[in-house]
Amino acid sequence: MSRLEPAVGSFRGRVWEIVRAIPAGRVLAYGDVAMLAGDRKAARAVGGALRAFAGDHDGLPWHRVINSQGSISFRGDLQRATLQRLLLAREGVVISEQGRLEMGRFRANLRALPCYGALDEGAGF
DNA sequence: GCGGTGACACAAA
């Protein structure tokens, strides 16, 4: 395994497992991942986790995680945002000129992903 | 143990 891979059992370890299971052509919001990881309010920590995984992208579909607005999170890193958009487009995820996509259409089925906690209502689809 | 840091979320204005 890669050195940057988080410890199994840790929050980031669960994030890794969840993100790894998101099917191609589907996306999940940071908040969704946090919820599945067992902490509904840890969306911010999910972002931190993915940032930490950078460089160890080998096989991890990190690009399938976007913000709750249905858009790619841009935090000063145009490089990453551009690459993310390219990778998503490559999987058939349609993104408007506004940089927005239809969550209702591309959001992954939470019930089909690893879950370490409780799913809030409205979480499924 | 304390105080940043940051790929977030949500309510309020």
Place this chain on the structure above:
DNA sequence: ATTTGTGCCACCG
């Protein structure tokens, strides 16, 4: 629809 402010978290020094 946009912009702010505030809450929340795992990690790292």
